[in-house]
Amino acid sequence: MNHDESRALYDRALSVMPGGVNSSVRATRPYPFFVERGDGAHVVDADGNRYLDYVMGYGPLLYGHDMPDPVRSAVQSYASDGPMYGAPTEIEVEHAEFVARHVPSVEMVRFVNSGTEATVSAVRLARGYTGRDKIVVMQAGYHGAQESTLVEGEPGDVHPSTRGIPQSFAEHTIPVPFNDRETVTEVFEEHGDDVAAVLTEPVLANKGIVAPVDGYLQHLRDLTDEHGSLLVFDEVITGFRVGGLQCAQGKFGVTPDVTTFGKIIGGGFPVGAIGGKSEIIEQFSPAGPVFQSGTFSGHPVTMAAGYEYLKFAAENDVYDHVNRLGEKLRRGITDIVEDHAPSYTVVGTDSMFKTVFTREGPSDRSECCSAGCEQRESCTRYDYCPKTGADVGDAETERWERIFWQEMKEQGVFLTANQFESQFVSYAHTDEDIEETLEAYKTAL
Numbered sequence: 199m200n201h202d203e204s205r206a207l208y209d210r211a212l213s214v215m216p217g218g219v220n221s222s223v224r225a226t227r228p229y230p231f232f233v234e235r236g237d238g239a240h241v242v243d244a245d246g247n248r249y250l251d252y253v254m255g256y257g258p259l260l261y262g263h264d265m266p267d268p269v270r271s272a273v274q275s276y277a278s279d280g281p282m283y284g285a286p287t288e289i290e291v292e293h294a295e296f297v298a299r300h301v302p303s304v305e306m307v308r309f310v311n312s313g314t315e316a317t318v319s320a321v322r323l324a325r326g327y328t329g330r331d332k333i334v335v336m337q338a339g340y341h342g343a344q345e346s347t348l349v350e351g352e353p354g355d356v357h358p359s360t361r362g363i364p365q366s367f368a369e370h371t372i373p374v375p376f377n378d379r380e381t382v383t384e385v386f387e388e389h390g391d392d393v394a395a396v397l398t399e400p401v402l403a404n405k406g407i408v409a410p411v412d413g414y415l416q417h418l419r420d421l422t423d424e425h426g427s428l429l430v431f432d433e434v435i436t437g438f439r440v441g442g443l444q445c446a447q448g449k450f451g452v453t454p455d456v457t458t459f460g461k462i463i464g465g466g467f468p469v470g471a472i473g474g475k476s477e478i479i480e481q482f483s484p485a486g487p488v489f490q491s492g493t494f495s496g497h498p499v500t501m502a503a504g505y506e507y508l509k510f511a512a513e514n515d516v517y518d519h520v521n522r523l524g525e526k527l528r529r530g531i532t533d534i535v536e537d538h539a540p541s542y543t544v545v546g547t548d549s550m551f552k553t554v555f556t557r558e559g560p561s562d563r564s565e566c567c568s569a570g571c572e573q574r575e576s577c578t579r580y581d582y583c584p585k586t587g588a589d590v591g592d593a594e595t596e597r598w599e600r601i602f603w604q605e606m607k608e609q610g611v612f613l614t615a616n617q618f619e620s621q622f623v624s625y626a627h628t629d630e631d632i633e634e635t636l637e638a639y640k641t642a643l
């Protein structure tokens with residue numbers, strides 16, 4: 199594969215953009231390929247190379263790169279009518295009604311412009327509603343680039359995870375290990391009356407994909423109820439993907455007080471949203487005392503794209519298709535791993551998948567999950583499958599980045615560049631694509 203054009207573009211980019219990119223994960227080694235255009239499940243780079251794409255914009259692109267017809271015509275029509283106004287439009291109401299109709303926790307929605315903005319606003323909302331300052335998050339969970347959640351450490355020993363955030367901010371955040379009932383229970387015993395919210399992804403999807411163990415999400419629900427704290431699910435990735443239109447909360451049967459959305463609900467355009475019971479969401483200004491505002495919020499083109507995106511999923515076999523291919527891919531990778539790398543763990547659910555390069559595990563996998571780790575206690579690998587973000591961090595992360603990812607790319611398969619971010623099957627992928635991908639895994643693993 200020739201990459202001369204991408205190399206030259208990256209050279210230019212390095213002079214005018216930090217790291218040559220506008221979002222850190224894009225700066226792949228030794229230099230990223232620059233995309234010229236999308237084509238169904240493929241992307242074509244500046245040198246004309248075609249890749250089968252499982253990055254899918256890091257989550258938003260449920261249909262791949264070709265917009266379904268109703269989405270395309272809505273986008274074109276709303277853009278040509280005049281892109282935005284600073285006054286409300288019907289399409290915002292329509293989108294909000296759709297989300298409220300399908301997602302168990304949602305009666306009302308506030309739309310914003312990114313997942314980050316959604317989680318920032320949700321944390322402010324939880325603090326405003328409860329009059330408390332502390333929030334509990336999962337170690338290595340991801341909620342975007344926000345000051346309250348870019349922290350690391352243990353309860354009682356918390357630090358910002360980046361330069362530029364005052365230590366005093368981090369002190370209001372308590373990170374606990376995902377799937378660890380005891381630690382979060384202890385935190386609530388000590389600080390329960392000061393905790394505004396527990397904020398978690400229902401499935402850690404930015405750190406290898408870690409599924410919740412049986413009863414963990416319900417445990418968080420019970421603890422927050424007992425202590426008058428809010429349970430906030432960050433469904434920016436899982437929303438309208440895991441569990442289909444009811445989202446992960448429907449799939450797992452645990453209803454949070456507040457849900458944050460992003461990615462898919464904008465149909466490929468910048469978006470975020472905060473949803474929940476009216477009593478809570480109405481704390482946002484102008485209805486309530488918690489300030490929240492945005493020039494581009496509820497942008498008509500985004501709202502039209504997002505609404506038509508979801509409506510198309512409701513009216514077609516979208517989730518059946520992506521979930522079936524997701525399962526086929528996870529099943530195929532599981533078989534390959536058994537032969538080529540028996541210590542590795544295949545993870546994911548619905549249309550998400552990843553292979554965590556775990557270092558240990560029994561070689562007998564006969565009783566194990568056949569299409570992605572479900573955290574079954576009866577599985578012989580139960581003690582070796584990642585339960586927390588730290589477990590994923592302990593895997594062979596360098597191997598993914600430096601060898602495996604590069605080899606897959608050279609074979610024309612575009613995966614997320616490091617061990618941590620989830621990968622996605624889209625409606626544009628076919629059975630043949632999955633078979634081709636499995637051949638590439640066979641060579642690269």
Ligand SMILES: *Cc1c(COP(=O)(O)O)cnc(C)c1O
Nearest residue numbers: 312313314340341342432434435
């Ligand atoms: C992507 C993501 C975010 C951040 O969304 P942006 O639109 O990138 O700001 C927040 N939470 C989760 C779970 C995400 O996956």
